[in-house]
Amino acid sequence: MTTQLVDRTTAVRLEAVSKVYGHGGNGLLALDKVSLSVRPGEFVCLLGASGCGKSTLLSLVAGLDKPTQGEISTVGRQVAMMFQEPALFPWLTVSANVEMAFRAEGLSKQDRRTRAAEFLDLVHLGGFGKKRPHELSGGMRQRVALARALAQSSSSSASSAEEGAVLLMDEPFGALDAMTRDLLHDELERIWRERGLSVLFVTHNVREAVRLGDKVVLLSSRPGSVVEEFPIELARPRRTDSAEVAELAAKITDRLKEEVMRHGH
Amino acid sequence: MAVDTHARQIAGLDALELAGDQRAGIASRVWARVWPMLTAIALVLVAWQLVVLSGRWPEYVFAGPITTFQDLGHRLGDPEFYQAVATTMRRAVTGFALAVLVGLVVGAAVSRVKVLRAAFGALITGLQTMPSIAWFPFAILLFGLTESAITFVVILGAAPSIANGLITGVDYTPPLLLRAGHVLGFRRLQLYRHVILPASLPSFLAGLKQGWAFAWRSLMAGELLVIIAYQSSLGEQLAISRELSDSPGLIGTMIVILVIGIVIDMLFEAADSALRRRWGLNPV
Numbered sequence: 001m002t003t004q005l006v007d008r009t010t011a012v013r014l015e016a017v018s019k020v021y022g023h024g025g026n027g028l029l030a031l032d033k034v035s036l037s038v039r040p041g042e043f044v045c046l047l048g049a050s051g052c053g054k055s056t057l058l059s060l061v062a063g064l065d066k067p068t069q070g071e072i073s074t075v076g077r078q079v080a081m082m083f084q085e086p087a088l089f090p091w092l093t094v095s096a097n098v099e100m101a102f103r104a105e106g107l108s109k110q111d112r113r114t115r116a117a118e119f120l121d122l123v124h125l126g127g128f129g130k131k132r133p134h135e136l137s138g139g140m141r142q143r144v145a146l147a148r149a150l151a152q153s154s155s156s157s158a159s160s161a162e163e164g165a166v167l168l169m170d171e172p173f174g175a176l177d178a179m180t181r182d183l184l185h186d187e188l189e190r191i192w193r194e195r196g197l198s199v200l201f202v203t204h205n206v207r208e209a210v211r212l213g214d215k216v217v218l219l220s221s222r223p224g225s226v227v228e229e230f231p232i233e234l235a236r237p238r239r240t241d242s243a244e245v246a247e248l249a250a251k252i253t254d255r256l257k258e259e260v261m262r263h264g265h
Numbered sequence: 266m267a268v269d270t271h272a273r274q275i276a277g278l279d280a281l282e283l284a285g286d287q288r289a290g291i292a293s294r295v296w297a298r299v300w301p302m303l304t305a306i307a308l309v310l311v312a313w314q315l316v317v318l319s320g321r322w323p324e325y326v327f328a329g330p331i332t333t334f335q336d337l338g339h340r341l342g343d344p345e346f347y348q349a350v351a352t353t354m355r356r357a358v359t360g361f362a363l364a365v366l367v368g369l370v371v372g373a374a375v376s377r378v379k380v381l382r383a384a385f386g387a388l389i390t391g392l393q394t395m396p397s398i399a400w401f402p403f404a405i406l407l408f409g410l411t412e413s414a415i416t417f418v419v420i421l422g423a424a425p426s427i428a429n430g431l432i433t434g435v436d437y438t439p440p441l442l443l444r445a446g447h448v449l450g451f452r453r454l455q456l457y458r459h460v461i462l463p464a465s466l467p468s469f470l471a472g473l474k475q476g477w478a479f480a481w482r483s484l485m486a487g488e489l490l491v492i493i494a495y496q497s498s499l500g501e502q503l504a505i506s507r508e509l510s511d512s513p514g515l516i517g518t519m520i521v522i523l524v525i526g527i528v529i530d531m532l533f534e535a536a537d538s539a540l541r542r543r544w545g546l547n548p549v
Contacts, residue, residue: 063447083444090546103455180278
């Protein structure tokens with residue numbers, strides 16, 4: 001069950017969430033009693049090796065799939081989500097793609113366009129509204145996807161502004177080169193702070209998690225369950241290549257390796 | 266200050282990553298497409314003349330290109346020729362338009378409803394492979410030697426391809442776009458309207474093109490079989506030319522039928538490549 005949260009102390013809450021694929025004895029347990037929460041305005045990174053069910057978990061929170069057991073609650077009716085691929089509609093212009101975020105709530109065409117332009121400005125793509133997605137680079141497309149997700153999380157049907165919108169991100173920068181990724185980290189951090197977003201960010205890149213998160217939640221693999229939570233108290237803005245980030249990342253990587261080794265022979 | 270530098274870094278990276286858009290001028294693009302066609306036509310004409318010169322058939326049975334085009338030239342000045350073309354084209358357009366309507370409704374219903382799919386999916390594909398001329402005896406029985414009989418068969422010939430194009434397009438909607446649509450809050454009909462239908466456009470267009478080819482074939486078969494008095498059409502002219510042993514007239518009409526088919530196919534081709542360019546499917 002995905003329900004709507006009423007109290008103001010959590011943006012996302014998972015309580016003993018399990019997910020089984022298939023039925024009966026040969027069902028595959030993907031997630032095993034995962035509990036975690038994201039406070040309003042908090043940036044939480046979910047970290048794990050492959051097969052830890054981190055993408056499954058985000059799908060559940062986004063309502064794309066239903067948990068077998070346990071309860072998921074979020075602020076607002078519909079949370080925004082970004083995928084590893086930009087997932088833009090190729091038949092629409094960049095601006096129209098962002099405008100899709102306001103479709104479900106029935107804004108007028110003029111309003112949709114004006115608001116879409118605001119969000120494109122926010123990701124520094126103000127002049128690109130009339131282009132088609134395929135005319136942009138990978139990093140730019142992912143920023144359009146970010147603008148669309150932000151637009152959606154700002155729209156009234158999702159949640160009101162003071163609640164702080166929820167943004168789910170499924171390895172959104174995984175396919176980008178290091179330099180573009182660095183710049184997008186800065187972008188995301190700025191927008192997250194300006195807008196008071198609550199972010200649940202999935203990655204397998206430990207440094208990325210430490211660079212961005214207030215908290216890093218480490219998941220084990222097959223089935224996925226929470227191993228440990230690491231609060232990240234480094235001052236912002238951080239740099240992915242700084243010594244502090246590297247040190248903490250090394251510590252978390254060691255813990256991750258221990259987890260992975262349990263699966264070897 | 267820091268924000269400003271940051272924005273400039275991003276702008277710089279964007280500029281570097283966008284390659285310049287280079288397309289050749291219109292004249293050279295048209296020429297690149299036209300010269301192979303002209304060469305092919307020339308080769309066909311030469312081969313045709315050689316066959317005629319070989320003397321296998323007398324000239325009054327198998328006319329050569331020169332006689333044929335002279336005859337065609339005369340007919341181009343005759344209003345009756347244009348009436349025949351107009352009748353045929355009117356039938357083609359009405360029949361095809363009705364087929365699109367039927368194909369859309371059937372395709373949409375079958376792609377949406379599981380039971381309908383199980384019941385009619387195989388049947389639609391089966392109908393597609395059925396030669397449309399096989400429908401004519403039945404159509405003539407139902408409607409007599411009327412235009413309705415022709416329209417009926419044209420629809421039956423074209424609609425299955427159109428429906429199948431739509432069904433395939435719906436089936437092959439990228440799952441990622443479906444997920445994105447779902448996350449954006451679209452459900453059921455809205456998801457259909459904003460995501461699934463636009464995503465199936467390329468496949469639907471391919472279905473339309475194939476449907477047109479079937480419609481055109483069915484129409485020609487129909488016009489040969491169902492000859493309506495006082496209504497000149499291309500098919501009727503073929504039949505009359507055969508009866509009068511008018512070889513140049515017969516071959517000339519065939520050329521007209523071929524050219525109309527090619528021109529319409531080129532229109533579909535143009536629509537398809539415009540769509541591909543817009544979507545960035547394969548940059549031309």
